[in-house]
Every structure is written in structure tokens, then in C-alpha cells.
Amino acid sequence: MTTQADVLIVGGGGAGCSAALHLALRKVRCVLLERGLVGGQASGVNYGGVRQQGRHPAELPIARRAREIWGRLPALIGTNCEFEATGHLKLARNATEEADLVAYMEVAKAHDLPLRMIGRNAIHEAYSWLGPTIVAGSLAPDDGVANPRLLAPALARAARAAGAVIRENSAVAGLAHDGAQFTVQAAGETFRAPALLNVAGYWGGEVAAAFGEPVPVSPLSPNMLVTEPLPYVIEPNLGVVGGNVYLRQIRRGNVIFGGGRGESDPGRPAARPLPHVSLTGMNLALELVPHLAGAQVIRSWTGIDGEMPDHIPVIGPSRTTPGLLHAFGFSGHGFQLAPAIGAILSEILLDGRTDVPLEPFRIDRFGPQDPLHG
Amino acid sequence: MTDVAIVGAGPAGTRAAEVLVRAGLRPVVIDEAPDSGGRIYQRPPRGFTRTDKTLYGFEAAKARALHAAFDALRPHIEFRPETLVWNIRQNILFTSHAGDMGEVPFGHALLCTGATDRIVPLPGWTLPGVTSLGGSQIALKAQGCAIGHRVAFVGTGPLLWLVAYQYARAGATVAAVVDTTAFTTKLRAMPGLLRGGATFAKGFYYVGWLRAHGVPIIEGATPLAILGSEAVDGLRIRTSGSEQQIACDAVALGWGLKPETQLADLAGVPFAFNAAQRAFLPQQDASGATANPSIFLAGDGARIAGADVAELAGARGAWAIVAARGLAVDHGEVTRLDAALARHGAFRSALDAAFPFPARLAATMPDETILCRCESVTAGELRATARAGTTLPAAEVNRAKALSRIGMGRCQGRLCSPPAAEVLAAALACPLESVGRLRGQPPVKPIPIMPRSPGSAP
Amino acid sequence: MKLKRLAETARPVIAFVLDGQPASALAGDTLLTAILANSDHVRRSEFDGGNRAGFCWMGACQDCWVTVEGAGRQRACTTYIAADMRIVRS
Numbered sequence A: 001m002t003t004q005a006d007v008l009i010v011g012g013g014g015a016g017c018s019a020a021l022h023l024a025l026r027k028v029r030c031v032l033l034e035r036g037l038v039g040g041q042a043s044g045v046n047y048g049g050v051r052q053q054g055r056h057p058a059e060l061p062i063a064r065r066a067r068e069i070w071g072r073l074p075a076l077i078g079t080n081c082e083f084e085a086t087g088h089l090k091l092a093r094n095a096t097e098e099a100d101l102v103a104y105m106e107v108a109k110a111h112d113l114p115l116r117m118i119g120r121n122a123i124h125e126a127y128s129w130l131g132p133t134i135v136a137g138s139l140a141p142d143d144g145v146a147n148p149r150l151l152a153p154a155l156a157r158a159a160r161a162a163g164a165v166i167r168e169n170s171a172v173a174g175l176a177h178d179g180a181q182f183t184v185q186a187a188g189e190t191f192r193a194p195a196l197l198n199v200a201g202y203w204g205g206e207v208a209a210a211f212g213e214p215v216p217v218s219p220l221s222p223n224m225l226v227t228e229p230l231p232y233v234i235e236p237n238l239g240v241v242g243g244n245v246y247l248r249q250i251r252r253g254n255v256i257f258g259g260g261r262g263e264s265d266p267g268r269p270a271a272r273p274l275p276h277v278s279l280t281g282m283n284l285a286l287e288l289v290p291h292l293a294g295a296q297v298i299r300s301w302t303g304i305d306g307e308m309p310d311h312i313p314v315i316g317p318s319r320t321t322p323g324l325l326h327a328f329g330f331s332g333h334g335f336q337l338a339p340a341i342g343a344i345l346s347e348i349l350l351d352g353r354t355d356v357p358l359e360p361f362r363i364d365r366f367g368p369q370d371p372l373h374g
Numbered sequence B: 001m002t003d004v005a006i007v008g009a010g011p012a013g014t015r016a017a018e019v020l021v022r023a024g025l026r027p028v029v030i031d032e033a034p035d036s037g038g039r040i041y042q043r044p045p046r047g048f049t050r051t052d053k054t055l056y057g058f059e060a061a062k063a064r065a066l067h068a069a070f071d072a073l074r075p076h077i078e079f080r081p082e083t084l085v086w087n088i089r090q091n092i093l094f095t096s097h098a099g100d101m102g103e104v105p106f107g108h109a110l111l112c113t114g115a116t117d118r119i120v121p122l123p124g125w126t127l128p129g130v131t132s133l134g135g136s137q138i139a140l141k142a143q144g145c146a147i148g149h150r151v152a153f154v155g156t157g158p159l160l161w162l163v164a165y166q167y168a169r170a171g172a173t174v175a176a177v178v179d180t181t182a183f184t185t186k187l188r189a190m191p192g193l194l195r196g197g198a199t200f201a202k203g204f205y206y207v208g209w210l211r212a213h214g215v216p217i218i219e220g221a222t223p224l225a226i227l228g229s230e231a232v233d234g235l236r237i238r239t240s241g242s243e244q245q246i247a248c249d250a251v252a253l254g255w256g257l258k259p260e261t262q263l264a265d266l267a268g269v270p271f272a273f274n275a276a277q278r279a280f281l282p283q284q285d286a287s288g289a290t291a292n293p294s295i296f297l298a299g300d301g302a303r304i305a306g307a308d309v310a311e312l313a314g315a316r317g318a319w320a321i322v323a324a325r326g327l328a329v330d331h332g333e334v335t336r337l338d339a340a341l342a343r344h345g346a347f348r349s350a351l352d353a354a355f356p357f358p359a360r361l362a363a364t365m366p367d368e369t370i371l372c373r374c375e376s377v378t379a380g381e382l383r384a385t386a387r388a389g390t391t392l393p394a395a396e397v398n399r400a401k402a403l404s405r406i407g408m409g410r411c412q413g414r415l416c417s418p419p420a421a422e423v424l425a426a427a428l429a430c431p432l433e434s435v436g437r438l439r440g441q442p443p444v445k446p447i448p449i450m451p452r453s454p455g456s457a458p
Numbered sequence C: 001m002k003l004k005r006l007a008e009t010a011r012p013v014i015a016f017v018l019d020g021q022p023a024s025a026l027a028g029d030t031l032l033t034a035i036l037a038n039s040d041h042v043r044r045s046e047f048d049g050g051n052r053a054g055f056c057w058m059g060a061c062q063d064c065w066v067t068v069e070g071a072g073r074q075r076a077c078t079t080y081i082a083a084d085m086r087i088v089r090s
């Protein structure tokens, strides 16, 4: 059986599901093909940070757009996915780190990102539970957190309601382009369309390679832990300069924190937290919030994102194949961006332009790659 | 050589250690409990005075023998009591002892992790005064307490009758024994059960004793709810169309046991659906060997078969490790073990048939029943994930977990996963096996956040 | 729920403190037994507010965690009572 569509979407993470939604809202016949379950990979298992502060300047225009969509998710998809603007507080543990925070104030200003410095005395007054090694912080009040387990399934539900075809348990193989149409095989069927979106997360590298554009993408598996529910006191989402630990508390009381990397086997795909990294993460979390001593960790996990050498994704048109658009390799911070990615991709496809600069995300920025080991 | 590790010092772990020591090895034996014996032969705390006969009844001689065997092994093994194995990766066990983290590297590990009660949640089951059947037995054996003044026992299986009998013998008031299995079902399984010989005779003895002592016995009943607002004040059941209320201040619930398979899962042992036990279970061969050449399984932690089989399986698994290490194997002994295990296997199948898991009771529990007691998720909330609401619907348990938080709490779905799978499969009108199983995640039980100097692990 | 002690009642009495109030237990009691010999619950569910008193007594259900001053969070059914322990319920 062959299904003809206007656009094929390979990958049902946040990026793919938001693309399906935005295309369907504009009456485009799109088919999303997901190997496992929608949100089953990075988009469904991440830390849930919805953060603009600290991003690479090139990413800020997309992050600003995404933040605007996060604020109106209920109108768009019928649920806020537990998004809450708790603020994101980035902490400095010494003078060098503090200088880093100060330097970023300029970047934030250039992109209209609300951000304010909090000095040593004020920070311990405002957040009495912070550990003594913290010397300063910068607070982005519009940043926050959301429940990653809900975003992709909710975007997909809304996309389906708007007319998109969402196919789970449909691994894509046999990717081909005949000059006019893409053809792929999935779940024993053939799908054809003049446009194809490569939003396959880490595996976006394989899709790009199939069209002669290998890129140096590697698997990234942030190591995550969660505690039993504790009295709710930590309101802002916490990060540190350097990023070796991040921590947030949900209103139910559980403290979610991460730091370091787990291990993964993208081929199966499977990912696991590493015991030593988990124990080190506990130490780092204790330094931020000493009252966590004695609390119990009830679960740990990780996932697989694609990481690019310069830590920003590939977004934009293929250089080899007309009608092919990429958006993958979000390098550990694509959850916040997801709602905007679909909007941007649909604009490029349907309007031939978008209002965020995509030059820094070009797929050919890494130079020629060994086609076998991209 | 200490690079054989045994997790669990119950009947399986003890007999395994014995074989390994005989073969010239010095295994590390790790158990969460302060002493050996496992669940069934759990030793009472120091200072307790009841006799083995009082504590273990018909099983007193076996308990004594097992304890003596372990005590004799002590100089030849490395015993780590009060130690949780919280993770397993490649060939290292990760341990927590009073919050101190350690590592035990191994060449071969035998997982003898035992079992916990298999539960069907009822409305009211989170009330103080409700325990698992196994819990009610531990209260009596290890703490000298009854869980209440008038205790109702609800569920099915041999343990139901045994514990009710033990309570009555110890002077507790047994309000009723409510067996969800109809007498006719048990009757049909009779020929197979007779193969159990002594085991089956004991079961008859308990039932007879309880009847003779005027304990109300209700078979083929449907428990509807545990009543009470702050504490238990009754139990409502249905028998052949009519409802009835039983006055009690405590209820023990249990429908047989389920294996503790979390470590096998983390060790990468493949699982397969077992229709008789209505669960995904780790796959192993008759010797306990698995697809992971370093990992062996024995006892109830692999397949529920009871203490006698666990002793045999522990010894058998240990011989498999001895063979894997190229040491001398006592083939006569292995043949004897294999034959004994095969005999028990037939009896076990009859038990499964005689005391089936009440899948319907689980699948039809009222929407307001708290299904996951850790996260307070109701059956209705789980059922809602099977329908498209604000997200795509859940066609299997892991997405149902992601959407509803079922199984996301402190116990990681130990208690709620079997009934949750039944509820979800019924809501989706699909076979139980197609909703899959919850993936295991470390730590298998909670571990504390404590200040630790890097590399402080021994 | 009140436990009914049926046996092993000749053990030494141990004094401890439950939520700031003096309480007593017997040597060899777990925290779960000690608390339920004095009171009707062990903890409160964070989510439905209901009283809980453990369930499995074997360290499986995790529905019996309490705070012991100076020792952090402890699982009541697998921790033994000691003289002058100060237990705080959630």
C-alpha cells in the first residue's frame, strides 16, 4: 500500500510533533512516522527545563519564540503540559563563575530576555535553603519547567485532531528521493511526498547521511535522578555556571536533578544512568541544597539526544536534496525549543522564509565528513 | 576466590552458598536483612524466646537445618547483611549499607531475590490496619504481633490458609477467611495437587483446623471494599449474588506471590510472558542460567515455587556456576537435583491452576480505587490514559505510567504493576501481554542522598 | 490501627519519642511496630492526605518511611527501635 502526502515527518519527538501540528493547522497533509512511541526518546524523558537563560546567542531568537508558544499552549493544544514560569536561577560558586553571569547580562539584553543579577547577600536572603558556597545568581523570571512526559503526546494528539496522520511503531527505512518525490518504507507500507522533515533526534544523523549529508553527531545521555516527595520549598529551576548540576522541585514535592552523563546504545535504542555519575550528582545537588541530606532517591534514568560539536542543532534546508529540511541534534537543550521548531519548519516550507536567523545552524558548517562515519 | 556473588540469603541463597563452598569457592553473600533465612525462615530479633516449632510449625526442622547450614558456612563465605544491592551494571553489584555505598565486582552472580505478595487493590486498602498477607505473617513471626484484634484474611493460595491458621493458633481472632477461588476450581486441580504430597496434606490440615475451630470460611467470594474512614471497621464481600459485611479491624490481602525481578532486569536478562502467572518473567534454563553468561537465577526471585524448590534451585544454580568456572561438578548430585526440580514443577502448575490470580477482580476494580498507593493514582485515572484526552492514548504500560504516574513512586510499581496491567489491558480490550511491562530503573529501592567523598567506595 | 501483642511480651521496655511525645516500645521492635503500638498511623500520604501504616512489613511497598532525628529518612519496617530515638512522622 502506498500513501501519498504533502510532507513526511521522520521522528515523533517534540520537534516532529510540533511540526505535524503546525503543518496540519495550515491544512497540509502530513504523515508523521515514529519508530517507537511519540515522545519515547529524548523529548519524553528529559529534565523538563524550559530555560532561555544561558543559551548560545544564536539559539535565543528561537528560544524567545518558543517561550511565547509555551505561554499559550492551553489555547493551542488544550493542556499546558504542567508548564510553569517558576523562574530559572543560575548560580555561581566562585568569582570566576560570577563574572560569567555578569557577562551574559549583555547577551540577554540584546535579545530582550528579562534577567537580573542577585548578589551574595540578597541571594541567601531570598533563597534561604541555598548552600553556603553560592556567591551569586542570575534570575530569568520568565523561564520555568514543564512535564516532558506530556509534551510530545499532547502535541501529537492536537496534530491528529487537526488532520495530521500520526503513526507510531513505524520505523522508517529505505529513504529515497527520485528528484521530485521522497519515498520511505515504514510498518510494511510505502509513503511518498514531495517534502520530508528530518526530525529524528540523535538518529537525524542517519537520515541526513542517507541523503549524502553526514554530520558529526554523537549520542548525549544526561544522567537524571529524582527523590521521594519532600516539602515544597525550591521554587525556581536551578542551574550552575558550567552546567555540571541542575535541579528543580515539582509542586508534588519530588526533587529532580541531573549532572554528568549516562551511557547509551542508540542502535537498540537503550540508555542507562551510570551509578558513579548518580552518586557524584547527589554530592553536587547537596552543595546547592544542603537540606537534601538524608532524602531518598527513588529513581534514575537517562535518554538519548544528538549532540553536535558546537552544541547547537542543525536546522534548515538540505544542501543535497530539494524538499528536505533538517532539525535535529539539539545537544541536550531542545525540549524548550520544540514548540517553535514546528512553527519555523512549517514557515520555511510554506512561506519560503522565517523570522529567526538560521545561518548558524547550517548543516554544512562542519565541512566535509567521512560518509561512513558521519 | 570471592568473585562469586549471591544476592539473597534465603533458602535458595543458603543452599547455593553451600555448594559453592564445597566446590572450593568463597562467595560473597549479600542480604538486606540483618540475618539469613529469607522471608519464610526469617529469624526473630535477638531476645525473642518462642521455639522454632511455634515460629515455623511443620517447617521447624527445615528452618533449623537451613539456619544451621548458614551458620556453619559463615567462616567460609563473606556475608554482608543489612546491605541493599541497588543496581547492577556489567560485572559489578552496587550496594548501600546504612547509606554507605559500595561495589562488589563479580565473575558470576546468582540472584536469589525472593518474592513479594501479589495484590489486588480494593477500595480502602490503603487504610491503616490493612497489610499484605506476607506482612501479617511477618508481624506475627518476627514481631509477636497480630495486625489487629479481629483480622480478616482475603485472597487465595496456600499462604492464605497457613497465615490464618497461625493467627488463630497464636490467639488472635480470625474474623473470616475469604478465598476468591471457588472450591470447584480447586477440586478440578486436585489430581495435580496430590502430586505435592506432604505440601498438599498440610493445606488440608489448616483448612480443617480452621473449620473445626469455628472460623468463618467463605470460598468463591468477591471482596468489594474495605470499610472505614480513619481505620478499618469492616469488609464487604459478595457471594453468589448477595452482599455481606464482615466486622473486623484489620485485613490481610494476598493472591500468591510475585518474583522480585528488578536486578535480573537491570542485568539485561530477557523477559518473556508467562500465561499461568500472568506476568513477564526473566528467562532462564533449568539450571538457572540466563542469556547473560554471568547471571544466574534461583528460587522465588525467578519463578514462584516455594521454599523447598528454592533450596533445590539454589543448589542447582550454584552447580551451574561451578560448571561455568570449569571446576569439578558432582554429576550425581546434579542429576538428583534436576529430577527433584522436575517433580516439583508438575505440582507447581497444579497450584497455579488451583489458585489463579483473580484477573477479573483486578480488571473490574471500581474507578475510585487507589491503584498506585505511592502516588495515589486511581484505577479511573489509569483507565483514562487508554482514551485520547489531551494526549495520545496509552497502548502499553510505560506510556500509561508516563501519563498517569502509575508505578512512579517509591516502590517503583512493585505492588501496582500486576493489577495495573490487568486494568489497562481490560480498558484497551487487548490481551494482557500486549500492554507489556514496566521497565526496571535503578535504584531498585530508595537510596539516601548523603555527603560522600569521591571514590569512597570500598 | 492498634497492633495486638500476642507473644514475646517479656522483652525490655525501650523509651522513645514520637512527634515530641514520650512513647514506649519493646527491644526488638521495628519502628513500624513501635509506632503502631502507640498510635494508629505511621505517615500521611503526600497526595491523598490519608493515614498510612505500612502495608508489606518487608521493605517492598515503601509506604512506611519516617524521619528519625539525626539519621534522616528511615524505612520503619526494616529499622529497629533504639532507646531515645526521636521519630517524626510526616
Ligand SMILES: Cc1cc2nc3c(=O)[nH]c(=O)nc-3n(C[C@H](O)[C@H](O)[C@H](O)COP(=O)(O)OP(=O)(O)OC[C@H]3O[C@@H](n4cnc5c(N)ncnc54)[C@H](O)[C@@H]3O)c2cc1C
Binding pocket: A010, A011, A012, A013, A014, A015, A016, A033, A034, A035, A036, A037, A038, A039, A040, A041, A042, A043, A044, A045, A046, A047, A048, A049, A050, A051, A170, A171, A172, A173, A199, A200, A201, A202, A203, A204, A220, A221, A222, A223, A224, A301, A302, A303, A304, A305, A327, A328, A329, A330, A331, A332, A333, A334, A335, A336, A337, A338
Ligand atoms: C535526559 C535528558 C535531559 C534533558 N533535559 C533538557 C531540558 O531540561 N531542557 C531542554 O530544553 N532540553 C533537554 N534535553 C534535550 C531535549 O530533550 C532534546 O533536545 C529534544 O527533546 C530533542 O527533540 P527531538 O524531537 O529532536 O528528538 P527526540 O525526542 O529524540 O525524537 C526523535 C524521534 O525520532 C524517532 N526516530 C529516529 N529514527 C527514526 C526512524 N528511522 N524512523 C522513525 N522514527 C525515528 C525516535 O524514535 C524519536 O522518537 C534533555 C535530553 C535528555 C536526554
Ligand code: FES
Binding pocket: C053, C054, C055, C056, C057, C058, C059, C060, C061, C062, C063, C064, C075, C076, C077, C078
Ligand atoms: S511496610 Fe512496606 S516497606 Fe515498610
